[in-house]
Amino acid sequence: MSRPAPPALTLPPWLAHALRAQRGPVPWSAVVRGALAAGPLLCAAVLADRTSLGVVAAIAAMLAGINDRPGSRRAAVKRLGAPALAGAAGLFVGTYAGEQVGAVPLTLLLTGLGLIAGGISAVGPVASAAGTQLLVASAVGAGMPLPENGWLRALAYLAGAAWLLGLRLVLPTPGSLAGDFRFDGERDAVAGVYDAIAELLVAVGTDDATARRAALTAALDHAQDALTGPRLRRYASSSAERRLHAQYAAALPLGEAATALAWVGEPVPARASEGPRRLAAAVRGNTHTGPLPAPSLPHARLRSRGETPIAPALRALDDALLHAAEAFDRVSGTSDLHTRRRTAKDVVRSMAGAGGREYGLRVALCFGASAAIAQALHHARWYGQHEHWYWLPATAVFLVKPDLGPLASRVLCRAAGTVLGALLFAGFAAVLPRPEGLIALVALSGALIPVATRHFAAQTAVVTVLVLALVMVGGEPQASVSRIVETLLACAIVLVVGHLPMPGQRGGGVRARLDGAAGAAYAYLAHVMRESGALRRESDRALRWTLRREAYRALAETRTAIALASAELPALARHTEGAEEVVATLERLVDTTTACAVHLDDSGRLTPVQTAQLTELLDELAEERDRAGLRLPEAPELRLAG
Missing domain, CATH: 1.20.120 (Four Helix Bundle (Hemerythrin (Met), subunit A))
Known part of the structure; x- marks a missing residue:
């Protein structure tokens, strides 16, 4: 008699999340941009004998590279530009505050910035990135010993981020040269909506229908974001933009009909998905659709109205497909995205709401406490040389961000990634020539960031190598040990603050x-x-x-x-x-x-x-x-x- 198999080991959710990584194809275009960002900027600064400004520009390019995610070029203007502006403002304020005020007023100022940035981060992903760069740059400005004044540092920071944004706008992506490459991200996003509709129609009547409907929602969200960026070359590209907007709008009734069919739960004819797939190919290739197959069986149209639940949805799918074919044949279309823009009142409501208040308080406590402890260590004789006290509050900023994962997962990944990155850098620093080898290491790390962002520990390891290389290029000694110690200290601070009771209801x-x-x-x-x-x-x-x-x-x-x-x-x-x-x-x-x-x-x-x-x-x-x-x-x- 065989023994029953032992039960499978189930990891607790917080540990399972720490071991989970995102999957997908390698974003080669982002890898190329990463290689051409921080490294060349630093090299040019060293050749011009302005190494310190090159370090600031490379930091900005690194942070912009973390935000360089798939999407359209126009959406990248806000996704990369808004955080860069916030970071430049933080660097400016932090520099002058660090020079003009003492440790206690500086700590209070940084705490106040943490409260504001935490509330802003509750508004959305771009606002969260802006709040992060505001705090990181303010800590760097207050604590990094550089000869330049605040406004020059801020300009260097903007230049570094603008360099990566310029690469994002100018360089074509693979497969985009067949048409106007400026809109390849938008075309791919809209085509993805039609592909998701086709997948949902295939899944109708199966257990996979719910997941396919969620995938359609994600595709629509992505396309909506891709089409809401600023208009570049308004007069030259308005016709192409309007056509893309019209193609997106034509997908909305198709998605509605497909969702209704999934709700009914009766399988639909296999040919129902052929029309959306041809529309996806037409969007992606910027071509005409050609003849589209009728999605519904002839007898579905002959059923009496209301006799069967599936008939109205099939007719709606048929009508939506015909409407889409007409929209695709037009030379131009409407630019209405059928969306309502977020107003200033909505932003204030998000910041002042329960989520904004709770997150703002936690960020303020973590940022302020880490800044206070770091400055106390900076002035403590027993601690030894402590030139990089800004590392502690800057690390706490990343650790306190809930959009990077659960708290325990963030702490584990940050600690493991920092130790791995510091050890790797110690090995590289022992053999690489200076500064040429270190600049090459910065370029390599910049190229790895788009891939490393799939897991927080990997991202931390790559960023640690890049930052330590920048420190040495700037003329300071190897600092792997202090980087590890202060990261572990930041982990402890964030863990304590993360479990403190707060006013109001948790969650x-x-x-x-x-x-x-x-x-x-x-x-x-x-x-x-x-x-x-x-x-x-x-x-x-x-x-x-x-x-x-x-x-x-x-x-x-x-x-x-x-x-x-x-x-x-x-x-x-x-x-x-x-x-x-x-x-x-x-x-x-x-x-x-x-x-x-x-x-x-x-x-x-x-x-x-x-x-x-x-x-x-x-x-x-x-x-x-x-x-x-x-x-x-x-x-x-x-x-x-x-």
Whole structure:
């Protein structure tokens, strides 16, 4: 008799997250830009006998390289430019503060900057990167001994970031030379939406449908971001831009119909995915679509209205495909993205909300405490030479960022990456010629950053090698040991502050996002029900698609926040228990609302089954909200057609 197999070893979530790495193809274009960024800047500065300014420019290029992610060129202007401006401002303020004020006022100033930057970071990814560079650069400006004054350092910082941004805008990416390479990122993003629609249609009626719908949401988010950058060469490229916007807009009704089909759950004809795939190829190659196959079977059109739940969705898919074909044949189209831009009021609300307050306080405590301890060590005779006290607060800034992973995972990865990077650099420093070998090491590290960003430990190791090389090129001694010691000290500070009780309810970031997602879902539902008699008007449909996009995007961001919170240590993870069940029910509510919208377009009224499902989902949300102790917006009172 065979023995039963031993149970598989299950790692705790916080440890499993630390061992997990992102996957995907190597971003060769970003690797080339990384190699041409910090290293050549530093080399030019050394040849011009302005090494210290070259070090500042290389630091800016390194931080910009961390933010150099896949996407369109125009979106990269904001993604790289806004954090660089914040970093230059931080360097300017930090330099003059470090020269003019004592240790205590400087610590208070840095603490105040931490509070502001932490609140800003709750607004979104670009704002988070800007807050990070603001704090890192302010610490560097206050603590790095350089001969130049503050405004010259800030200009060097901007020059380093502008150099990498210029490479991002000018250099073509692989496969982009077939057309206007300036829009290759936008074309690829829009084509990805049509590919995701095709994959969802293939998965309809299978267990993979939910995951495919989530992938469609991610593709739409990516395309939306790619098309919202600043307009470059407005008059020369306006026609091409408008066409891309129109192609994106044409994907919205297709995605809506595909989501409705996934909600029904009945498999669709295999040929239904052929049309979106041909549209994807036309966008990617900047060509005409040619003839498109009809997605639905002939007998689906002959069924009586309302006889079967799948018929309205099939007809909607057919109509959306014809609409897309017309949009693709036009020379130009509308530039309306069907999105609502974030206002100043929205930004202030995010900063002052529960998530912004909690994160701002933690960043302020970590940044201020690390700056105070670092300066105390700097003036302590028993500690020895301590020229790089800014390393401690700068390290704490990265460690306190929740968008880099759960707290325990961040600490483990940072410690392991720093030790590995410091040991590697010690070996390189022993054999490489100076400064030529160290400059080459900086260039190599810059090339590795786009690949290393897939795992925080790998990114930390590469950045450690690059920073230590910059320090030695600047004329200072090898500092691997002090780098390790201060990183471990920063890890301890962040771990302590991360578990301190704060005013208000814990898990504020997740709760704030869940609150926003619930509000967006309810607004979408209320619009579909309220405007059911007029949904055939194009303006009403455009608003419906805007609300639908906002609801799905808010839900996706909430899921990401919940996944990170659930991988925290148990003492922190317990504060967001029950949130995952609520967001799953909200997703089902939005899916059902989408199916109802398609059905209302077709017949003007809901079936009793759809009415009952909406009512049941709203009741279920109320129960889950009360059970988890969450404060969510009240569901709208709906007058359901039935």
